[in-house]
Ligand SMILES: Nc1ncnc2c1ncn2[C@@H]1O[C@H](COP(=O)(O)OP(=O)(O)O)[C@@H](O)[C@H]1O
């Protein structure tokens with residue numbers, strides 16, 4: 001048991017190290033130029049040397065993503081609850097939300113920068129919020145609509161009010177769906193706030209830093225920022241997967 | 255009629271149920287079903303799959319309404335009886351809320367009806383003991399076997415000490431061993447609570463073992479073929495020894511014959527319907 005667990009954790013680490021070693025070997029042996037692909041040692045060195053810079057950039061991007069994720073999630077949950085409970089609202093909004101879900105949200109960035117000003121983060125937060133809204137909304141709505149028939153019967157047999165049934169059955173049943181939505185939304189929020197930086201706005205954040213490192217030909221530094229972006233994305237993913245796992249605890253059978 | 259209906263737990267009079275079908279007419283699930291169940295009486299509904307047993311039980315529970323005829327529960331309309339919480343109900347699926355512990359599941363109806371925290375806890379503890387789940391109060395349903403989940407569902411149906419229990423194949427998903435044990439326990443619970451029980455099953459021995467009367471139904475449209483008196487004694491006589499009793503076997507044969515129409519076809523079908 002503990003041996004297989006060790007293997008499960010060690011194997012990918014060893015594999016990753018092997019890939020890094022191969023990468024470094026190829027870069028050195030084939031004399032690959034840094035603008036094509038710097039070696040992992042060069043990237044790691046830059047990452048170490050410029051760690052505070054990478055961190056402040058990551059915090060800007062992560063801050064925008066987090067703010068957007070929170071705003072988008074809250075709005076989506078409220079809106080999904082309204083849609084699930086008010087039929088007219090559902091009929092009115094369904095086509096709109098479906099249409100909105102196919103908009104590549106980042107493409108709104110230039111317009112939003114003009115609307116809110118290029119010296120504030122508002123546009124980036126909004127883009128992250130819009131990107132986060134869609135998966136949370138659709139998942140939550142689905143969750144709110146999947147009440148097991150037997151639970152519905154039970155609530156009726158208890159002569160439970162609509163509000164009681166919502167609290168006792170509908171909302172707890174929808175939570176796993178909601179958190180799945182949040183997990184998907186978290187990645188989208190990070191990606192879109194990062195990409196949005198490339199359309200303008202304040203000169204900070206990981207996206208901006210990657211672009212400016214590339215334009216000043218500091219390729220290892222650019223890759224150090226990419227590494228920062230990967231870590232940021234992983235943190236968001238791990239936290240939301242944790243929430244999702246907690247929400248689906250004990251849900252195996254009924 | 256109105257005088258005697260006070261002692262009746264359930265009165266079903268000329269009830270029919272037609273489900274709308276996609277193409278025209280509709281499916282007639284029940285036709286002219288009449289049966290009275292006295293307070294404290296244990297009545298099983300038995301019949302082939304699709305004969306309308308669940309439908310009839312759902313009508314009594316006011317989970318659905320009849321297309322014709324009337325149903326009264328303790329002298330009131332089924333709707334009023336449901337509003338007054340006059341019955342407890344259990345289905346083939348346990349239908350527990352997976353995010354609640356055993357205790358919280360049993361407390362659910364009490365909580366919905368405004369019973370205070372302390373009283374709820376006390377009642378849940380009592381019921382957990384009653385169904386033999388002493389150590390499992392704080393477990394979640396996914397940590398229990400099917401039989402244990404079904405016990406929780408039964409405890410939940412008993413939470414408000416209803417005078418009427420509606421049970422739709424509550425042991426249908428259990429293995430034979432567990433099933434017999436649960437039957438013995440249900441007989442004991444019923445003796446302790448004195449509740450009337452409407453029990454849906456497709457197992458002949460189960461129906462005979464538990465019931466005062468067995469209502470035999472025919473397939474589509476569901477009708478009552480025969481109502482058989484079991485005359486196997488009161489609730490306290492439903493012990494394991496009863497399963498070996500000659501009178502028990504005689505009643506099993508009687509129900510089987512009613513189900514299959516005549517003794518000859520009953521003999522042919524014996525293998526398939528001994529559960
Ligand atoms: N909600 C429903 N809509 C349409 N037809 C139904 C519905 N419920 C039951 N029926 C039909 O009514 C008949 C009786 O069903 P049911 O009461 O579940 O039978 P049983 O419990 O005896 O197996 C079946 O033919 C079934 O297909």
Ligand SMILES: [Mg+2]
Nearest residue numbers: 307308309422
């Ligand atoms: Mg059924």
